Amino acid sequence: MTTPDPLFMRRAIALAREGVAQGVGGPFGAVIVRDGEILAVGENRVTSSCDPTAHAEVVAIRSACERLGDFSLSGCELYASSEPCPMCLAAIHWARIDRLWYACSREDAADAGFDDALLYAELALAPDRRRLPGGQLLRDEALASFRDWAAKADHIPY
Numbered sequence: 001m002t003t004p005d006p007l008f009m010r011r012a013i014a015l016a017r018e019g020v021a022q023g024v025g026g027p028f029g030a031v032i033v034r035d036g037e038i039l040a041v042g043e044n045r046v047t048s049s050c051d052p053t054a055h056a057e058v059v060a061i062r063s064a065c066e067r068l069g070d071f072s073l074s075g076c077e078l079y080a081s082s083e084p085c086p087m088c089l090a091a092i093h094w095a096r097i098d099r100l101w102y103a104c105s106r107e108d109a110a111d112a113g114f115d116d117a118l119l120y121a122e123l124a125l126a127p128d129r130r131r132l133p134g135g136q137l138l139r140d141e142a143l144a145s146f147r148d149w150a151a152k153a154d155h156i157p158y
Contacts (some may be wrong), residue, residue: 005036008038009018010111013029014029019056023046024045030080032078039067042062043056055088056088057092062066074098078101080103083106086119
C-alpha cells in the first residue's frame, strides 16, 4: 500500500474551505492524483449549480475523466476532505480509482449537519422495506436492452 501524501490532502481541505468562503457549496473538497501529480480537483457545488450530485468527489471524477478522455481512473488516488457519502463512494468504485484517502469521518460530517446515516441504513434494506416507495416494473421488456448489450460485439465493457 502506498503512503498517502499530506500535500494532496491539504489541497482537498483547502478546496473545502475555499468553497465555503466563496459560497459555492458545502465544506467538501477532492483531489485526484496520478503518478504523484494532481490530475483534477473538485469542490462541492450542490447549491451553486442546483445539482444534488455535484459533490466534490463527483466533480473531480468528471473533470479527471474528461481530461483523460476515459471513464476509468485506474492508477489514480482520490483525496477527500471528508469520508465520501454512499453516492460518492459508488462513483469512486465505478471510476476504478485505486485508493481513497479522507480526512474527516462521516461522524464529523454528521456533527456539522451532513448526516448520511439514513442513506447507509436504507442501502442495507431490501428495496421493498426502504422509505422511498416504488418497485419493479416491466422487467421482461427491459431485459431486452441487456440482451442487446451482451450481443453487441463492439460494446465497451466497464
